[in-house]
Amino acid sequence: MNMTISGARVMDVRASLPRHKTLRYGRRKLTDIRSAAMHHSATKSGSPEAFARYHVGTNGWPGIAYHFVIQKDGVIYWCNDPETISYHVGNSNRHALGICLVGDFRTQKPTPAQLEAANRLIQHLQVQIPTMKQVLGHQEYPGYAWKNCPAFPMGKFRSDYSQYLQKPVEKRDKPQQVPVAISLNGSLLSVTGFLKDGVSMLPVRAVANVAGGKVEWIAATQDVRVNGKDLDETIVSGSAYAPARELATALGLQVEWDQASYTVKLSKGCVAT
Numbered sequence: 438m439n440m441t442i443s444g445a446r447v448m449d450v451r452a453s454l455p456r457h458k459t460l461r462y463g464r465r466k467l468t469d470i471r472s473a474a475m476h477h478s479a480t481k482s483g484s485p486e487a488f489a490r491y492h493v494g495t496n497g498w499p500g501i502a503y504h505f506v507i508q509k510d511g512v513i514y515w516c517n518d519p520e521t522i523s524y525h526v527g528n529s530n531r532h533a534l535g536i537c538l539v540g541d542f543r544t545q546k547p548t549p550a551q552l553e554a555a556n557r558l559i560q561h562l563q564v565q566i567p568t569m570k571q572v573l574g575h576q577e578y579p580g581y582a583w584k585n586c587p588a589f590p591m592g593k594f595r596s597d598y599s600q601y602l603q604k605p606v607e608k609r610d611k612p613q614q615v616p617v618a619i620s621l622n623g624s625l626l627s628v629t630g631f632l633k634d635g636v637s638m639l640p641v642r643a644v645a646n647v648a649g650g651k652v653e654w655i656a657a658t659q660d661v662r663v664n665g666k667d668l669d670e671t672i673v674s675g676s677a678y679a680p681a682r683e684l685a686t687a688l689g690l691q692v693e694w695d696q697a698s699y700t701v702k703l704s705k706g707c708v709a710t
């Protein structure tokens with residue numbers, strides 16, 4: 438099956454994930470697939486490898502439960518052939534294809550990049566597998582009303598998805614920014630930054646204000662300086678954003694990245710005197 442999706446990054450990990458030594462999942466025809474089942478991983482972070490290890494090692498299953506796993510940055514991991522009858526919705530397994538979004542959505546929210554990737558993936562699959570007409574949450578399958586999975590509202594997900602389908606393609610091609618939270622000395626700030634090519638970009642003025650730094654705008658050179666230090670900033674709708682590490686250095690702060698909560702943690706470090 439062709440899994441090149443415009444505007445999305447798909448990593449084929451089918452051959453590299455841990456599998457059971459002897460047990461194998463059953464197979465089906467593509468036309469047996471009637472629905473996509475949405476799951477959350479119920480873990481704050483994770484990876485297809487970790488889920489596969491758990492499903493095989495702890496549960497004793499033939500392989501990873503899901504056909505696709507979508508990371509917080511929107512990368513789609515292709516884990517099983519669609520023809521694989523893997524275990525994720527009990528008696529409905531034969532007719533369902535499993536899509537898992539990494540995160541525990543009882544306490545977290547899917548990132549915009551994840552939702553965008555899910556929409557693109559489902560749309561792509563529905564072209565390749567026309568019998569896959571429905572998109573359901575795990576909880577909506579018979580016998581699973583008790584299960585809080587995927588722990589985001591499916592009604593809204595489906596209506597956003599149908600609006601997404603109606604949007605012209607050129608309007609959808611802009612990759613969404615992944616927001617990152619910011620904390621200073623342990624308390625969460627009300628402003629957020631975003632990820633740009635794997636680097637956290639933070640709002641210069643808002644962070645400098647709470648951390649107590651001097652911000653200058655050099656109009657002649659269109660430059661932003663913090664405590665006299667020049668930053669490699671990006672202007673987004675009138676506000677300057679700078680790489681977390683640069684801004685932290687200019688403010689005399691230490692910086693840490695928390696992958697589980699997508700948070701840039703700033704703190705007053707030891708100041709040499």
Ligand SMILES: [Zn+2]
Nearest residue numbers: 476477575586
């Ligand atoms: Zn589930």
